[in-house]
Amino acid sequence: xxxxxxxxxxxxxxxxxxxxxxxxxxxxxxxxxxxxxxxxxxxxxxxxxxxxxxxxxxxxxxxxxxxxxxxxxxxxxxxxxxxxxxxxxxxxxxxxxxxxxxxxxxxxxxxxxxxxxxxxxxxxxxxxxxxxxxxxxxxxxxxxxxxxxxxxxxxxxxxxxxxxxxxxxxxxxxxxxxxxxxxxxxxxxxxxxxxxxxxxxxxxxxxxxxxxxxxxxxxxxxxxxxxxxxxxxxxxxxxxxxxxxxxxxxxxxxxxxxxxxxxxxxxxxxxxxxxxxxxxxxxxxxxxxxxxxxxxxxxxxxxxxxxxxxxxxxxxxxxxxxxxxxxxxxxxxxxxxxxxxxxxxxxxxxxxxxxx
Ligand code: UD1
Numbered sequence: 001x002x003x004x005x006x007x008x009x010x011x012x013x014x015x016x017x018x019x020x021x022x023x024x025x026x027x028x029x030x031x032x033x034x035x036x037x038x039x040x041x042x043x044x045x046x047x048x049x050x051x052x053x054x055x056x057x058x059x060x061x062x063x064x065x066x067x068x069x070x071x072x073x074x075x076x077x078x079x080x081x082x083x084x085x086x087x088x089x090x091x092x093x094x095x096x097x098x099x100x101x102x103x104x105x106x107x108x109x110x111x112x113x114x115x116x117x118x119x120x121x122x123x124x125x126x127x128x129x130x131x132x133x134x135x136x137x138x139x140x141x142x143x144x145x146x147x148x149x150x151x152x153x154x155x156x157x158x159x160x161x162x163x164x165x166x167x168x169x170x171x172x173x174x175x176x177x178x179x180x181x182x183x184x185x186x187x188x189x190x191x192x193x194x195x196x197x198x199x200x201x202x203x204x205x206x207x208x209x210x211x212x213x214x215x216x217x218x219x220x221x222x223x224x225x226x227x228x229x230x231x232x233x234x235x236x237x238x239x240x241x242x243x244x245x246x247x248x249x250x251x252x253x254x255x256x257x258x259x260x261x262x263x264x265x266x267x268x269x270x271x272x273x274x275x276x277x278x279x280x281x282x283x284x285x286x287x288x289x290x291x292x293x294x295x296x297x298x299x300x301x302x303x304x305x306x307x308x309x310x311x312x313x314x315x316x317x318x319x320x321x322x323x324x325x326x327x328x329x330x331x332x333x334x335x336x337x338x339x340x341x342x343x344x345x346x347x348x349x350x351x352x353x354x355x356x
Contacts, residue, residue, distance in 0.1 A: 008034060060073075196271050292312075
C-alpha cells in the first residue's frame with residue numbers, strides 16, 4: 001500500500017510524525033508532500049528535525065497569500081504530484097488551506113481520500129478552518145475522527161458510514177515528548193528568569209484576534225496586567241500586526257519570545273501555571289499535560305476540555321484576566337483523546353480500506 005500525506009502548516013507536522021512512524025513500522029510506503037504554506041524554519045524545518053520526520057519527498061513551495069490564492073496555488077500544483085505518485089490513499093490532516101487543497105485535488109482525480117481529525121466543528125462559519133474541515137469531510141472517502149463528539153458531528157451530517165473513531169494522533173506525540181522533557185529545566189526559562197509554575201504561557205495568532213487593532217490591544221493589555229509574568233510565544237503574524245498597530249509586546253508582565261520548537265513548547269507548557277491561547281492544538285496539549293487553559297475565542301472544537309473544567313473560553317479584557325487567574329480545576333482521569341496509539345489505528349484502517 002502506498003499512502004501520500006499532504007501537510008503544510010505547523011500543527012500538521014506534529015500530526016504527521018506518529019503517522020510516518022506507524023507507516024514505517026507497518027511496512028507501508030509513505031510519500032510526504034509539503035505544500036510550503038509554512039516556510040519559516042521555526043514553523044517548519046525544526047519540526048521535521050525534532051520529531052524525526054523523514055524529509056518531504058516533494059515540496060511545492062507555495063508560501064503565503066490570501067485564502068483563495070494560497071489554496072488555488074496548492075491545488076494547481078498537486079494534480080501532477082498525485083498523478084505521478086499514484087497512491088492508494090491520499091491522507092490529509094486537520095483544517096488548514098493545505099488540507100482542503102489536497103482533498104479537492106485527490107477527489108477530482110479519483111484518488112481515495114482519508115481525512116485525519118475529521119468531524120471537528122466550531123459551528124462558526126466565519127472561520128477559515130471551519131470551511132476547510134466541513135468541505136474536506138464531505139469530499140473524503142474515509143473520515144478518521146479523533147473523538148466520539150467528532151463522530152456524532154459526522155453522523156449528523158450523514159457521513160457515519162464512512163467514519164470511524166481512531167483517537168487523536170497529537171496525543172501519541174505529546175505523551176512521548178512529555179516523557180522526554182520532564183527532567184531538564186528549559187534554558188529559555190532560565191534565560192528569561194522564569195520559575196516553575198511562576199509564569200503563564202500565551203500564544204495568540206488567529207486573524208480575528210490580531211488583525212483588529214482594538215481587539216489585539218485589549219488582549220495584550222489584559223495579558224500584560226496578570227499576576228505573573230506571561231511568556232508570549234509569538235507567531236510571525238502577531239509580531240507583524242503588533243508592529244503595524246504600534247502595540248508593544250514587551251509591556252507590563254509580558255516576556256515576548258520567538259516561536260518554540262515542539263519539545264520546548266511542551267516543556268514550557270508543562271511548567272507553566274496556565275496557558276492562554278487561541279490555538280486549537282495547544283488547548284488540548286494543556287489538558288493532556290494537566291495545565292489549566294484559557295482560550296481567547298468564542299467557541300472551541302475541543303469541547304471536552306471545557307466540559308471537564310480545564311479550559312475556559314474568554315474574549316474580553318476582564319474575562320481573560322478572571323479566567324487565567326482562576327483556581328486550579330478538579331483533577332480528572334478522563335481520556336477523551338485516546339490512549340496514545342491513534343496513528344497505529346489509522347494505518348490499520350487504511351490497510352483494511354486498501355484491501356476492500
Ligand atoms: C495556519 C492555519 C491555522 C493553523 C496555523 C498554525 C489556515 C487557514 N490556517 O494559520 O489553522 O492554526 O496555520 O500556525 O490554513 N507567515 C510567516 N511565515 C510562515 C508562515 C506564515 O511569516 O512560515 C505569516 C504570513 O504573514 C502569513 C501569515 O503568517 O500571511 C498567516 O499564515 P497562514 O499560513 O496563511 O495562516 P496561519 O495563521 O499560520
